[in-house]
Amino acid sequence: MARRYFWALVRNEARLLSREPAPVIWAVVLPMIAGIVTPLVPPVAAPQPYLGGMSFAQVYQPVLVLFTASVLALQVLPTVVTQYREFGVLRRLRTTPVPPWHLLAAIVTIVSALTLILSALLVVIPAWLGLPLPANLPAFGLTAVLAALSFLAVGALLCGVARTSRIGAGIGGFVAACMWFAAGLWVPRALFPPALKAVSDLTPGGAAAEGMLRAITGQWPTATGLTVLLVWSVVGFGVALRTFRLEAP
Amino acid sequence: MAVIEVRGLRKSYAGRPVVNGIDLSVEAGEVFGILGPNGAGKTTTVEMISGLRSRDAGTVNVAGFDPAREQRQLKEMLGVQLQESRQPAKIAVSEAIELYRSFYRAPRTTGELLDRFGLGDQADTRFEHLSGGQQQRLSVALALVGNPRVAILDELTTGLDPAARREIWSFLSDLVAGGVTLVLVTHSMEEAQALCDRVAILDAGQVAALDTPAVLARTGGTTVIRFASSEGVRVWGLGELASVVDVLVEGNQVTVRGTDGAANDVLAHLTAARIPFEDLRINGPSLDDAYLALTRKEPA
Numbered sequence: 448m449a450r451r452y453f454w455a456l457v458r459n460e461a462r463l464l465s466r467e468p469a470p471v472i473w474a475v476v477l478p479m480i481a482g483i484v485t486p487l488v489p490p491v492a493a494p495q496p497y498l499g500g501m502s503f504a505q506v507y508q509p510v511l512v513l514f515t516a517s518v519l520a521l522q523v524l525p526t527v528v529t530q531y532r533e534f535g536v537l538r539r540l541r542t543t544p545v546p547p548w549h550l551l552a553a554i555v556t557i558v559s560a561l562t563l564i565l566s567a568l569l570v571v572i573p574a575w576l577g578l579p580l581p582a583n584l585p586a587f588g589l590t591a592v593l594a595a596l597s598f599l600a601v602g603a604l605l606c607g608v609a610r611t612s613r614i615g616a617g618i619g620g621f622v623a624a625c626m627w628f629a630a631g632l633w634v635p636r637a638l639f640p641p642a643l644k645a646v647s648d649l650t651p652g653g654a655a656a657e658g659m660l661r662a663i664t665g666q667w668p669t670a671t672g673l674t675v676l677l678v679w680s681v682v683g684f685g686v687a688l689r690t691f692r693l694e695a696p
Numbered sequence: 697m698a699v700i701e702v703r704g705l706r707k708s709y710a711g712r713p714v715v716n717g718i719d720l721s722v723e724a725g726e727v728f729g730i731l732g733p734n735g736a737g738k739t740t741t742v743e744m745i746s747g748l749r750s751r752d753a754g755t756v757n758v759a760g761f762d763p764a765r766e767q768r769q770l771k772e773m774l775g776v777q778l779q780e781s782r783q784p785a786k787i788a789v790s791e792a793i794e795l796y797r798s799f800y801r802a803p804r805t806t807g808e809l810l811d812r813f814g815l816g817d818q819a820d821t822r823f824e825h826l827s828g829g830q831q832q833r834l835s836v837a838l839a840l841v842g843n844p845r846v847a848i849l850d851e852l853t854t855g856l857d858p859a860a861r862r863e864i865w866s867f868l869s870d871l872v873a874g875g876v877t878l879v880l881v882t883h884s885m886e887e888a889q890a891l892c893d894r895v896a897i898l899d900a901g902q903v904a905a906l907d908t909p910a911v912l913a914r915t916g917g918t919t920v921i922r923f924a925s926s927e928g929v930r931v932w933g934l935g936e937l938a939s940v941v942d943v944l945v946e947g948n949q950v951t952v953r954g955t956d957g958a959a960n961d962v963l964a965h966l967t968a969a970r971i972p973f974e975d976l977r978i979n980g981p982s983l984d985d986a987y988l989a990l991t992r993k994e995p996a
Binding site (some may be wrong): 462535 | 746747748768772774775776778780781782783784786789791794795796798799800838841842
């Protein structure tokens with residue numbers, strides 16, 4: 448019984464998400480195209496001394512993984528959840544035998560599963576096209592999982608503090624853009640001035656990108672980097688649990 | 697046997713009492729109407745009955761369960777339609793019904809609900825493309841998916857055209873014949889008169905009156921007799937009749953208000969006094985009059 452309706456909820460959320468063009472394009476299509484194209488363009492795939500011997504394609508790999516994760520956790524999740532609160536969907540569920548948090552769990556399940564699957568594809572497909580695999584694959588995987596967790600936590604926090612879906616979508620977009628910047632989307636992290644690097648290392652995007660870049664060169668993420676991701680996860684989920692409301696104010 | 701038993705129910709928001717000592721009991725198989733002006737506490741009352749809101753004081757018992765405690769068992773047998781609850785924009789009608797079916801142990805079939813609520817042609821239509829009336833019908837259908845013993849429907853037919861409204865009424869009559877107890881929160885006197893076995897009129901968080909629509913109509917209502925007469929001066933004699941409350945003459949239009957037997961007395965008087973009249977209209981007491989008399993506000 449419990450299992451039956453939970454999977455019905457998951458299936459339904461997946462179906463609804465696939466009908467929204469924006470998340471599909473931003474979280475799936477664009478990063479995939481970039482992940483396929485970059486290893487195939489010789490200058491982009493060639494090692495560059497000023498990037499510490501890595502190629503553009505390699506330094507952008509963490510950016511693409513984090514881009515996908517941030518769109519799903521910081522834009523899709525808050526938009527869907529705050530809209531459900533606004534539409535009274537969560538309130539309506541309170542009158543059924545299914546508690547509304549099962550719907551929230553279903554949404555988080557979909558977002559997490561998509562993040563992990565797409566992240567894996569963004570490593571495997573470029574490798575198949577000739578890009579070297581991260582030298583320390585377990586470290587890369589660990590960082591990607593912790594990054595997804597911390598983004599989800601910040602997304603959950605937004606679900607709690609944003610009073611309307613418009614505010615949720617607005618803040619979510621802004622925070623996601625900050626993460627992209629910290630991860631090196633516009634300027635590669637190797638070119639960050641020291642002060643900017645120090646600040647960005649304290650954000651989930653910056654800490655995650657740094658950990659993944661270290662994994663690409665065979666190292667493990669620093670303890671500080673992992674701590675930053677864990678602290679954001681704990682704080683984000685903690686605030687979310689305290690502020691989240693099932694009904695619109 | 698009472699299926700819903702409410703005693704001394706109270707709820708305040710920020711110190712302002714919204715529900716101020718309500719007693720109700722709804723019998724199994726009954727259609728029970730809750731009427732009242734905006735802010736009378738109707739929605740808050742049904743929210744406390746359905747377990748959506750906590751109460752400050754009083755007891756509530758729904759089919760043996762306290763909605764504040766035994767949530768799971770209660771919700772299996774209670775269907776609720778809420779005001780202002782929408783479905784996700786991209787969900788199709790049949791998908792929404794299938795999803796809600798998965799929540800209950802012994803749900804109705806999708807086909808039956810689509811048929812009953814005239815949504816067969818919209819089975820694959822997404823919620824965002826439904827008309828207001830179709831959205832409302834889906835919302836009522838979803839409240840009944842779980843085969844509930846008790847259904848609470850808040851503003852059931854708001855925004856429906858008269859044909860759709862009558863279709864839903866006929867479905868509800870079938871439901872009641874099948875043993876379902878219905879609680880309707882409504883603004884529509886017509887709906888209350890057509891469907892309800894008993895009606896509670898709430899005002900300022902209290903039950904102002906509770907009885908069958910017919911009895912309520914008689915208590916608060918007056919009979920109004922209107923006719924045209926060229927001999928306006930002579931009709932003043934009508935005011936002497938015991939059953940007449942007052943007489944109003946405007947030009948050749950005469951309006952007489954009175955109690956139950958007034959129509960007979962007025963006709964007898966006009967005939968006996970040979971006062972010519974035409975365009976005679978008699979309006980018996982209605983629930984509207986009772987409602988207005990009891991709440992002393994315009995219905996919204």
